[in-house]
Amino acid sequence: MQKIFLLFFIWRIGLFAVTSIATQVLPPNFGKSFPYYEEELINTDLPHFIWSFGNFDGVHYLRIAKDGYVYQYTQAFFPLYPLLIKFVAFLTFGNFLIAGLLISNIAFFFALVIFHKLVNKYHGGKIAFWSCLFLLTFPTSFYFGSIYTEGLFFLMIISVFLLFDKNKIWLASIIGLFASLTRLIGIFLTPSLMLGKKVTSLIPLLIVPLGLLVYMFYLRIEFNNPFYFLTSQAVWGQERSTTQIVLLPQVFWRYLKILATTNGLTLLSAAFELTATVFALAILVVAYKKVKTEWLVFSFLAVLTPTLTGTLTSMPRYILVAFPIFIVLGLIKSTLFKILILTIFVMLLLISTTLFTQGYWVA
Numbered sequence: 001m002q003k004i005f006l007l008f009f010i011w012r013i014g015l016f017a018v019t020s021i022a023t024q025v026l027p028p029n030f031g032k033s034f035p036y037y038e039e040e041l042i043n044t045d046l047p048h049f050i051w052s053f054g055n056f057d058g059v060h061y062l063r064i065a066k067d068g069y070v071y072q073y074t075q076a077f078f079p080l081y082p083l084l085i086k087f088v089a090f091l092t093f094g095n096f097l098i099a100g101l102l103i104s105n106i107a108f109f110f111a112l113v114i115f116h117k118l119v120n121k122y123h124g125g126k127i128a129f130w131s132c133l134f135l136l137t138f139p140t141s142f143y144f145g146s147i148y149t150e151g152l153f154f155l156m157i158i159s160v161f162l163l164f165d166k167n168k169i170w171l172a173s174i175i176g177l178f179a180s181l182t183r184l185i186g187i188f189l190t191p192s193l194m195l196g197k198k199v200t201s202l203i204p205l206l207i208v209p210l211g212l213l214v215y216m217f218y219l220r221i222e223f224n225n226p227f228y229f230l231t232s233q234a235v236w237g238q239e240r241s242t243t244q245i246v247l248l249p250q251v252f253w254r255y256l257k258i259l260a261t262t263n264g265l266t267l268l269s270a271a272f273e274l275t276a277t278v279f280a281l282a283i284l285v286v287a288y289k290k291v292k293t294e295w296l297v298f299s300f301l302a303v304l305t306p307t308l309t310g311t312l313t314s315m316p317r318y319i320l321v322a323f324p325i326f327i328v329l330g331l332i333k334s335t336l337f338k339i340l341i342l343t344i345f346v347m348l349l350l351i352s353t354t355l356f357t358q359g360y361w362v363a
Contacts, residue, residue: 004116004132008109011136012145015353019049022354030055030359036063037359044097052357054097058147061085062096073232075223079215080181081149100147108144108151112136114158118165119327122292130330130338135323139276139348140316140363142356150320153182157321160189161295169193173207181211184229185321188301192294233309246310255312269361276316276363277307283325290331291324299324316352317363 030037040062041051054062060074065085069075081103088099112132119128135141143150156179163172172193179186186208193204216226225231258270280303287296299322306318319325332338356362 001113003129004113005109007132007136008112011141012105015053015142015145016049018350018353019052019357022052022357023048026354026358026360028358041097044095046097049357050101051097052359053101053142053146055146055356055359056361058100061100061147061149065089065096065100069222075219075228076230076232078149078182078184078229079218080178080211081152084152085147097147101145104147104151105145107155111144111151111155111158114155114162115323118158118162119330121165123327123331127327127330131326133342134326134329134345135320137342137345137349138320138326139345139352140320141349142353143317143320143363146356148317149182150317153179153186154321154323156182156186157189157298158323160193161292161298164193164294165292169203170207173204176204176208177211179211180208181215184212185302185305187212188298188305191301192298195294195297245308248304248307251307251310251312254310265360270312273312273315273363276319277303277312280315280319280322280325283328284322287324287328291327295324314363 036059037055040059041054044051057077060071060077061082062085063071064074064077064079064082069079081100084103085096085100088103089096092098092102112135115135116128116132119131123131144154145151156175160172160175160179163169163175176186176189176193179189190204190208193208194202215229219228220226252274255270255274259267259274262270284296284299284303287299303315303319303322306312306315329338329341332341352362
C-alpha cells in the first residue's frame with residue numbers, strides 16, 4: 001500500500017508540475033476548443049494547474065452536474081459521474097470542479113491499489129509493481145486524474161474482476177450495473193462475468209445492463225429517444241458514424257490516407273490515434289494465455305467497439321481500461337527493455353499533458 005501511494009503521489013504531483021511549466025512553453029488554445037471554459041474553469045478562481053484538468057469533456061460533466069441534461073447533445077455523457085459530482089459538491093462548499101477532481105483522483109488511487117492486488121495474486125509482487133508503473137506512465141494516464149470518467153470507471157471494472165475472482169457474483173454484478181451507468185462499455189462486463197459460472201452466470205446478464213437500461217428509460221421519458229446517448233455522438237466533431245458499422249480495416253485505410261494528406265497537429269493526432277490502437281490490439285493478442293480470459297474478453301470489446309464508428313478518435317484514452325496491456329508489459333523479462341518503454345511513455349505523457357492542459361485536443 002505504501003509503495004502504491006508513493007507512486008500515485010509522485011504521478012499526481014508530477015502532472016501538476018508539468019501543467020505549471022506548460023504555460024511557459026505553449027500558448028493556450030482554450031477558446032478554440034470549447035466555449036464554456038471561462039464560466040466553468042476560470043471563474044473557479046483556482047490556479048491553472050488545477051482547473052486545466054477540467055478541460056474538454058470535463059466542462060460538460062460539470063454543466064450536467066449543475067443543471068442536468070438541459071444542454072443539447074450532452075446526453076452523450078452518462079449520468080453517474082455528474083450525479084456524484086453534484087453530491088460531493090455539498091462537501092466542497094459548492095465547488096463542482098474540486099468535487100470532480102476529488103472523485104477522479106480518490107477513485108483512481110483505490111483502483112491502483114486493487115489493480116496491484118489483482119496482478120499480485122496471479123503474477124507476483126514484482127510484476128504487479130511494474131504493471132502499475134506502466135499504467136501510471138502511459139501517455140494518456142492524466143485522464144485518470146482529470147474530470148473524466150476514467151478514474152471512477154477503472155475502479156469499477158477492477159473491483160468487478162476482483163469480486164468475480166472471489167466468486168462474489170452478486171456484488172460484482174451490482175458494481176457492474178453502476179459501471180454501465182457510467183460508460184456504455186460497462187455492459188461488456190456481462191459476457192466477461194458470464195464465463196464459466198454455470199447457473200450464476202445469469203446474474204450478471206440480468207443485473208449489469210440495468211444501468212444502461214435505466215439511462216435509456218430516462219432518455220425515452222425526457223427526450224423521446226432512448227438512444228439519444230448514441231445519436232448525439234455525431235455532433236461532437238469526431239466524425240463518428242452512429243447509423244452504420246464501419247469495419248476496422250476500413251478505418252485503418254482511412255487513417256493511412258489522413259497520414260498521407262495532412263500535416264501539423266492533425267497529422268500528429270492521427271498518428272497518435274492509429275499507433276495507440278495498433279499497439280493496444282497487438283498487446284492484447286500477445287496477452288492470450290498470459291492473463292485471465294474474462295479480462296481479455298472485456299478488453300477486446302472495450303477497444304474494438306469504438307472503432308466500429310469509423311474513427312480512432314479518443315482511442316489513446318479508451319485503451320486505458322484495457323488493463324491486460326499493462327500486465328503484459330510488466331511480464332517482459334528484460335529490465336532494460338522495460339525501462340526503455342517507460343522512458344518513451346514518460347516523454348509522451350509529458351507532451352500529451354502539456355497539450356491537454358493548454359487546451360489542445362489529445363484524445
